[in-house]
Amino acid sequence: MEKGTILIALGGNAIKQADQHGTTEEQLLNVDITVQQLTGIIEQGYRIVLTHGNGPQAGNLLIQQEEAASIVPPQELYVCGAMTQGQIGWMIQNRLGYYLRKKGISMPVASIITQVVVDAHDPDFANPSKPVGPFYTKEQAGKLKNEKGYLLQEVKPGSPRGWRRLVPSPEPKEIIEQQAIKALADSGTLVIASGGGGIPVRRNGDGSFSGVQAVIDKDKAAFILAQTVQADTLMILTDVEHVFLNYNTDKKKPIHTIRVQDMQRYYDDGQFMNGSMGPKVLACLRFVQWGGSRAIITSLDNALGALEGKTGTTIVP
Amino acid sequence: MEKGTILIALGGNAIKQADQHGTTEEQLLNVDITVQQLTGIIEQGYRIVLTHGNGPQAGNLLIQQEEAASIVPPQELYVCGAMTQGQIGWMIQNRLGYYLRKKGISMPVASIITQVVVDAHDPDFANPSKPVGPFYTKEQAGKLKNEKGYLLQEVKPGSPRGWRRLVPSPEPKEIIEQQAIKALADSGTLVIASGGGGIPVRRNGDGSFSGVQAVIDKDKAAFILAQTVQADTLMILTDVEHVFLNYNTDKKKPIHTIRVQDMQRYYDDGQFMNGSMGPKVLACLRFVQWGGSRAIITSLDNALGALEGKTGTTIVP
Numbered sequence: 001m002e003k004g005t006i007l008i009a010l011g012g013n014a015i016k017q018a019d020q021h022g023t024t025e026e027q028l029l030n031v032d033i034t035v036q037q038l039t040g041i042i043e044q045g046y047r048i049v050l051t052h053g054n055g056p057q058a059g060n061l062l063i064q065q066e067e068a069a070s071i072v073p074p075q076e077l078y079v080c081g082a083m084t085q086g087q088i089g090w091m092i093q094n095r096l097g098y099y100l101r102k103k104g105i106s107m108p109v110a111s112i113i114t115q116v117v118v119d120a121h122d123p124d125f126a127n128p129s130k131p132v133g134p135f136y137t138k139e140q141a142g143k144l145k146n147e148k149g150y151l152l153q154e155v156k157p158g159s160p161r162g163w164r165r166l167v168p169s170p171e172p173k174e175i176i177e178q179q180a181i182k183a184l185a186d187s188g189t190l191v192i193a194s195g196g197g198g199i200p201v202r203r204n205g206d207g208s209f210s211g212v213q214a215v216i217d218k219d220k221a222a223f224i225l226a227q228t229v230q231a232d233t234l235m236i237l238t239d240v241e242h243v244f245l246n247y248n249t250d251k252k253k254p255i256h257t258i259r260v261q262d263m264q265r266y267y268d269d270g271q272f273m274n275g276s277m278g279p280k281v282l283a284c285l286r287f288v289q290w291g292g293s294r295a296i297i298t299s300l301d302n303a304l305g306a307l308e309g310k311t312g313t314t315i316v317p
Numbered sequence: 318m319e320k321g322t323i324l325i326a327l328g329g330n331a332i333k334q335a336d337q338h339g340t341t342e343e344q345l346l347n348v349d350i351t352v353q354q355l356t357g358i359i360e361q362g363y364r365i366v367l368t369h370g371n372g373p374q375a376g377n378l379l380i381q382q383e384e385a386a387s388i389v390p391p392q393e394l395y396v397c398g399a400m401t402q403g404q405i406g407w408m409i410q411n412r413l414g415y416y417l418r419k420k421g422i423s424m425p426v427a428s429i430i431t432q433v434v435v436d437a438h439d440p441d442f443a444n445p446s447k448p449v450g451p452f453y454t455k456e457q458a459g460k461l462k463n464e465k466g467y468l469l470q471e472v473k474p475g476s477p478r479g480w481r482r483l484v485p486s487p488e489p490k491e492i493i494e495q496q497a498i499k500a501l502a503d504s505g506t507l508v509i510a511s512g513g514g515g516i517p518v519r520r521n522g523d524g525s526f527s528g529v530q531a532v533i534d535k536d537k538a539a540f541i542l543a544q545t546v547q548a549d550t551l552m553i554l555t556d557v558e559h560v561f562l563n564y565n566t567d568k569k570k571p572i573h574t575i576r577v578q579d580m581q582r583y584y585d586d587g588q589f590m591n592g593s594m595g596p597k598v599l600a601c602l603r604f605v606q607w608g609g610s611r612a613i614i615t616s617l618d619n620a621l622g623a624l625e626g627k628t629g630t631t632i633v634p
Contacts (some may be wrong), residue, residue, distance in 0.1 A: 001343040021389070021390045023390040024390075024391070024392050024393040024396050024528075034338070034393075044335045050528040052535065060389040060390075062402075063386040063388055063389045064381040064382060064384070065381060065387055066385075067384045067385035067388060068381040068383075068385060069388075070375040070378055070467055071380055071384060072338070072339070072380045072381055072384075073338045073339055073340040073341075073377075075341050075404065077339075078406075079341050079404055079407070082404050082406070082407035083378075083400040083403045083404045084400070084403070085407075085430075086400045086401070086402045086403025086404070086406070086430055087392065087396055087400045087403070088400050089397070089399070090399035090430050090432070090516055091396075091399075093430060093432070093494075094432060094518070094528070095525075095527075097526075098523075098524065098525040098526065101524055102523075102524060108494060108497040108500075109494075109495040109497075110429050110430065110494045110497035110498075111429065111430040111499075112427050112428065112429060113402075113403055113406045113407050113410060113427065113428040114429070115407070115410070115411060147439060153547040168602040176414065177410070177425060177426075177427045179425040179506070180425040180426075180427035180501060180504075181325045181360045181427075181499075181570075181617055182504040183425075183504035183505075184427075184497060184500060184504070184506075185502065185508060187497075187500035187501070188500075189496070189501075191356070195533035199407055205423060206415075206419075207415065207419060208411075208412075208415040209411060209414075209415065211341075211411070212616060223492070235622070238410055
């Protein structure tokens with residue numbers, strides 16, 4: 001039954017849908033649908049290591065930090081990342097554990113709090129690219145810039161609340177807990193790790209690591225995690241069945257199975273948008289170039305079908 | 318060098334002191350002092366498994382949930398517990414990892430998100446005993462009772478903000494992630510688990526586990542964790558060097574080494590207060606009665622001395 005290890009990266013919509021507020025109940029219902037699909041994959045004999053996004057949860061938590069700031073000190077951005085690893089990790093392990101037991105599969109599920117090292121000289125620190133947290137009015141934005149030194153950008157021009165904080169999104173380099181994650185996965189536990197791209201830390205001169213005000217792309221971090229656990233397959237689940245060429249044109253065409261050098265050429269040609277499909281494709285390219293057997297981008301519903309070669313976009317060596 | 322496994326339970330003051338607001342920076346500085354003591358213990362050849370309280374952090378997080386409630390849905394109490402496991406677990410593993418590396422000790426440190434099963438028929442559900450979260454005015458308390466069905470109690474009579482929410486504090490029965498925790502600890506990782514007493518869940522008829530609106534005593538949960546990892550020693554670190562007999566009287570007398578049956582008699586006589594030393598002593602009694610070699614209650618500064626038999630209160634078979 002051993003079919004190799006799949007590193008699965010769950011998108012934010014697997015946990016909180018865009019049109020939802022994000023109550024605990026809503027999120028658990030979404031998680032329920034997600035983990036039933038994962039259970040189906042595990043039933044087929046695949047071994048899974050999981051990671052997940054945290055955009056909507058971190059966004060809500062940042063709003064809570066700010067709204068209560070006059071009473072309770074807001075925790076730093078990277079601490080909020082750690083908190084969402086606990087929150088989302090718990091929801092997944094609670095519901096996935098249930099469905100595995102229901103299918104008679106005796107497999108522990110556990111989330112490991114994960115720190116991911118970034119380079120303090122990453123160019124994104126000089127030129128932050130990732131919007132996080134609430135939307136502000138122009139006046140609020142000006143105040144935050146003066147008081148906290150935030151970098152803010154107008155993302156919805158003309159909107160009364162169109163400003164957001166921009167933070168760096170540096171490249172992930174290494175997972176500090178790699179040895180623990182590997183050991184736990186090797187012991188037969190389904191490990192959830194590096195949630196939200198991991199807690200970003202940088203190495204100091206004394207050998208310690210400090211949290212940094214940044215957000216790591218969860219798909220790029222998924223590649224680092226896939227290396228750590230020596231995965232055969234990297235699978236990025238998102239809201240579309242395929243990656244498309246010529247997206248947003250009338251020549252739009254789904255990509256099925258594609259060789260890595262061809263996908264790299266499309267990537268270099270700017271076929272995939274920076275804020276959406278770009279980093280997913282890049283993570284897949286890195287994985288196959290590193291030596292992975294295949295990288296898949298598809299939707300949750302099509303995950304098992306894509307593993308069986310029936311659908312999805314699969315990048316091969 | 319192998320001296321057996323010690324389950325160490327850190328009190329809230331190891332992470333946030335009562336007179337502090339609880340900024341990330343303050344908490345990391347406290348954690349720093351705490352983990353340097355732990356490093357000293359590990360240097361002596363002891364193997365450690367860690368757990369910790371979360372009272373102050375959960376309190377702040379609950380305030381943030383409420384203050385932003387008109388904008389962002391507050392997460393349930395048990396989800397806030399999961400979030401503080403991520404928060405505190407990260408701080409400990411970040412700083413402890415640093416001091417271990419500095420001492421040339423190659424030992425991974427990792428936090429596992431932990432669920433603890435409670436009995437849905439625990440008597441504390443009918444008679445909740447644990448105050449959590451912010452203080453309210455009488456008017457706010459009345460509103461929360463009507464709108465959310467909270468049970469509230471006046472804890473500072475006559476104070477303008479003297480009301481608090483009471484939640485059940487049921488007995489911990491079992492750790493769902495026990496197999497993963499054991500495997501990870503056995504692999505040589507210093508495991509942090511069951512933070513804040515664990516995320517309380519109850520077993521449903523269909524075999525699933527649901528989060529419950531409750532808070533588990535972290536010292537009682539520490540005993541369950543100590544069983545899980547087959548610890549030799551349970552060490553509960555608090556703010557006093559010794560447990561005292563006749564506390565708050567002029568016959569106050571420290572307890573040094575004591576046999577479990579004698580300590581049980583003092584416990585039964587009501588020597589130890591319910592909201593403070595009582596549960597700590599009870600956890601120690603349970604541990605030694607289960608078969609543990611010794612249980613120690615002392616302060617952080619005296620932890621190593623107590624392990625060497627020089628100070629602290631030690632309960633033996």
